[in-house]
Amino acid sequence: MTHNTPTTKAPSQDSAAPRNTPTEIISSVAILAAIVLILRASLSFLKNPDGPSNLFASFYDLVGAGGSAEAIRASGLSPITNKLIIAVVAIAVGIAGVWALFIAANRVIDLFSPRWAERLRPFLFVGPAVALLGFFLVYPAINTISTSITDDGGAIENYKFALTDPDMLVAFRNNILWLVLGTGGSVLIGLIIAQLVDRVKREALAKTFIFLPMAISMVGASVVWGFVYEWKPPGQPQIGVLNAGLDAVGRDPIAWLQTAPLNTLALIVIMVWLQTGFAMVILSAAIKGVPGEILEAARIDGANEFQIFRRVIVPSIKGSVITVATTIFVAILKVFDIVFVTTGGKFDTEVIANRMFAEMFKFRNFGRASALAVVLLVVVTPIMVLNVRNLRRQGIGA
Amino acid sequence: MTTSSKTLDVASTPTKVQKWSQKAPVRIAVVLIAAMWSLPTLGLLISSIRQPNDIATSGWWTALLHPFEAAQWTVTNYTDVLGADGMFDAFVNSLIVTIPATVIPITLAAFAAYAFAWMKFPGRSFLFAMVVGLLVVPLQMTLVPLLQLYTDLELTGTFLGVWLAHTGFGLPLAVYLLYNYISQLPKDLFESAHIDGASHFTAFIRLVMPLSLPALASFAIFQFLWVWNDLLIALVFLGTDSEVAVVTAQLNELVGSRGEAWHILTAGAFVTMIVPVVVFLGLQRFFVRGLLAGSVKG
Numbered sequence: 001m002t003h004n005t006p007t008t009k010a011p012s013q014d015s016a017a018p019r020n021t022p023t024e025i026i027s028s029v030a031i032l033a034a035i036v037l038i039l040r041a042s043l044s045f046l047k048n049p050d051g052p053s054n055l056f057a058s059f060y061d062l063v064g065a066g067g068s069a070e071a072i073r074a075s076g077l078s079p080i081t082n083k084l085i086i087a088v089v090a091i092a093v094g095i096a097g098v099w100a101l102f103i104a105a106n107r108v109i110d111l112f113s114p115r116w117a118e119r120l121r122p123f124l125f126v127g128p129a130v131a132l133l134g135f136f137l138v139y140p141a142i143n144t145i146s147t148s149i150t151d152d153g154g155a156i157e158n159y160k161f162a163l164t165d166p167d168m169l170v171a172f173r174n175n176i177l178w179l180v181l182g183t184g185g186s187v188l189i190g191l192i193i194a195q196l197v198d199r200v201k202r203e204a205l206a207k208t209f210i211f212l213p214m215a216i217s218m219v220g221a222s223v224v225w226g227f228v229y230e231w232k233p234p235g236q237p238q239i240g241v242l243n244a245g246l247d248a249v250g251r252d253p254i255a256w257l258q259t260a261p262l263n264t265l266a267l268i269v270i271m272v273w274l275q276t277g278f279a280m281v282i283l284s285a286a287i288k289g290v291p292g293e294i295l296e297a298a299r300i301d302g303a304n305e306f307q308i309f310r311r312v313i314v315p316s317i318k319g320s321v322i323t324v325a326t327t328i329f330v331a332i333l334k335v336f337d338i339v340f341v342t343t344g345g346k347f348d349t350e351v352i353a354n355r356m357f358a359e360m361f362k363f364r365n366f367g368r369a370s371a372l373a374v375v376l377l378v379v380v381t382p383i384m385v386l387n388v389r390n391l392r393r394q395g396i397g398a
Numbered sequence: 399m400t401t402s403s404k405t406l407d408v409a410s411t412p413t414k415v416q417k418w419s420q421k422a423p424v425r426i427a428v429v430l431i432a433a434m435w436s437l438p439t440l441g442l443l444i445s446s447i448r449q450p451n452d453i454a455t456s457g458w459w460t461a462l463l464h465p466f467e468a469a470q471w472t473v474t475n476y477t478d479v480l481g482a483d484g485m486f487d488a489f490v491n492s493l494i495v496t497i498p499a500t501v502i503p504i505t506l507a508a509f510a511a512y513a514f515a516w517m518k519f520p521g522r523s524f525l526f527a528m529v530v531g532l533l534v535v536p537l538q539m540t541l542v543p544l545l546q547l548y549t550d551l552e553l554t555g556t557f558l559g560v561w562l563a564h565t566g567f568g569l570p571l572a573v574y575l576l577y578n579y580i581s582q583l584p585k586d587l588f589e590s591a592h593i594d595g596a597s598h599f600t601a602f603i604r605l606v607m608p609l610s611l612p613a614l615a616s617f618a619i620f621q622f623l624w625v626w627n628d629l630l631i632a633l634v635f636l637g638t639d640s641e642v643a644v645v646t647a648q649l650n651e652l653v654g655s656r657g658e659a660w661h662i663l664t665a666g667a668f669v670t671m672i673v674p675v676v677v678f679l680g681l682q683r684f685f686v687r688g689l690l691a692g693s694v695k696g
Contacts, residue, residue, distance in 0.1 A: 043556075043558050046556070046557055046558075047556060079487075080486070083486075083487060083490050084490065086490075086494070087490050087493060087494050090494045090498070090557050091493070091494060091497045091498060093498075094497065094498025094499075094501065094502060094557070094561055095497070095498055095501045095502075098501070098502050098505050098506070099505065102505070102509065106599045110597070117597070118597075118598070119519075121517070121597070121598050121599065122513045122517040122518070122519035122522075122598075123519065124509075125509040125510060125512060125513035125517065125598070125602075126509070126510045126513045126514065126519075126525060128506050128509070128510075129506045129507060129509065129510035129529075129569055129573060130510070130525055130528075132506065132562065132565055132566045132569060133528070133529065133532060133566060133569055133570065135566060136540060136544065136562070136563060136565075136566025136567060136569075137532045137535055137539075137540055137566060137567070137570070138528070138532070139543065140539065140540035140541075140542075140543040140544050140547075141535055141539045141540060143542075143543035144539050144540065144542055144543055147542055147543065193428075193431055196424055196427055196428050196431075197428055199421065199424050200421075200424060200425050200428050206428050206429075206431075206432050208679070208682070209432035209433075209435050209436050210431065210432060210435050211682075212435075212436070212439070212675065212678070212679075213435065213439070214623075214678070215623060215627075215671075215674040215675050215677070215678035215679075216439075216627070216671050216674065216675070217626070217627030217628075217629065217646050217670060217671070217674070218627070218629065219627075219629050219646040219649050219650055219653075219667075219670065220627075220646075220649065220667045220670045220671045222653070223442070223649065223653065223663050223664070223666070223667035224438045224439055224441075224442050224667060225438060226653070226663075227438070227441060227442060227445065227660060227663070227664065228438050228441065230660070237455055237456055237457070238457065239453065239454065239455075239456065239457050239458070239660070240457075241437070241438075241441060241457070241459075244457050244459075273435065273438070276435075278689065281686055281689055281690070282689065282690065285690055330534060333536075334536050334537065334538065336629075336630055337629045337630065337646075340629070340650070341629075341650055341653055353538060356538050356541075357538075357541075357630070357633075360541055360542055360545065361545075361633070361634065366542050366546075369541075369542050370542050372538070373536065373538040373539045373541070373542070374539070376536045376538050376539070377535065377536055377539050380534050380535075380536055383534055
């Protein structure tokens, strides 16, 4: 991890034609300015729903087809054409814009003497990223802490709500259930599957089935499972798999998503369904990394397959298990979509992240919402410290 | 999978039978688990092409008893959900949001990662430590101030606003992963490039970008899936107006407004799933590689 940066002594960086002629200066700056203006214009174009039809009309005006221009201004384009034009412009602006800005700004930097150019260039490289990080993470995080202390009823009120309100106590209980059962379930099932698929022929195919839910959004998964949990009054045909099963053995159907505490478990199942594939992939790779000689030695010593798994494989992949568990832990701590889409936190299914969203977006209690965010941060912080320390140990960034 | 045919094949050789019967429980377990994991999605897919009335009155598995009865299958659920229920617009909006929100953070992160790895400048270690530290700041910590800032700056409900938000939130992980990759490129490479008179910019474009393609691809898939599947950022920064709502937000709206209309919900859910599933199946290898390299959003 050396940071040996080439020095700037080479006199002819980018040995291009003569530098810093007035035309060169004017054109470089002009190009940058032009790109900024074009981007500004295209972004305001995207804000205007009539943008595409106006654009077409102007085009017809330009080529002298005034009649067609009037027609388009009057009736507009078909909605689908309109939408697709906006899509093409938006995607082109988003992708080309960022590259054009970098290239044009780099040209401007090239105007300086090589020494200064090499001093300035790093800031062109890290500047945009650092600026966005400051705007989207650093400033808001600090602001959220201060909002949690000053807004609504002040610090005491906000944190008293966050930590002692009956609704919040339910949320904490649920979050703990989510963290324990969700993380434990995903890791355990992932581990078992990883060990099992290691021994079948079509391993890749079997893995794909387990892994596929990772590509599905939590909203989509909530609908998928909402259908599994669907409840109809007794006597009606059950269209949800689970209640149809109960029906078949002569039991009354269960309203899975409305009955506490069953519903929280039902929601955790959705998360386990989504996350197990991730655990399986990482742990499967780790299991394959266990040296064959060790397994062979254990077999010669007369250990059976289960003992080998329990005593040899699991201990030697402990590191991966911890990585997987902490990652899923953090993901579950912030789980929002599943609860939001299925129950909206009703029927005792509230969790911290969903309540935070509701306080912010629905009730506009910014102080309370901020206090809840801080609670999340406090739980995540130990993991953050661990992460940074890990990196330092590897010698990065120190 | 095709267990029955296999038993016939190997029945003649007793050792193989023995071997097979030893492995049978594992195989059966794997097949069962794979089936269990796919069943919910299968039910959704089958239901989405059944007649609305059938869905409401019989389980989706009953359709499998007589699969060739053509009258029970239909595509009108899809035409309905794409048209009247606004999924087509939402689908296009998702593309508008997702493609730039994948390319922009990767571009910014690649530039930054290169600078952190190979350029000297004041504040480098501090800034890099900041990036790493921000890796696990929960999104929730940023929403309240940003909600207000976005209103002041009139960024709420604009594609630019949501691109930037996804970029900001995706950057720590992107910089971190790409740094891990770019800093491992051989040093000689840059030295010879600099002797040839190439600036850092040229070295970055000509050497680092092409060489980092595997890492860029892994992160791209990951960010693409993350943005496409996101609901929280879409709700907060983009909203649910039909001009900007993405598929996840639209599907959530449908759950609220048409909760019992399973023909709409199943087809709608499938519309939201098709792109990430295709991307995922097509590029699974890169995705797995990315996961193993630590592409996991906290």
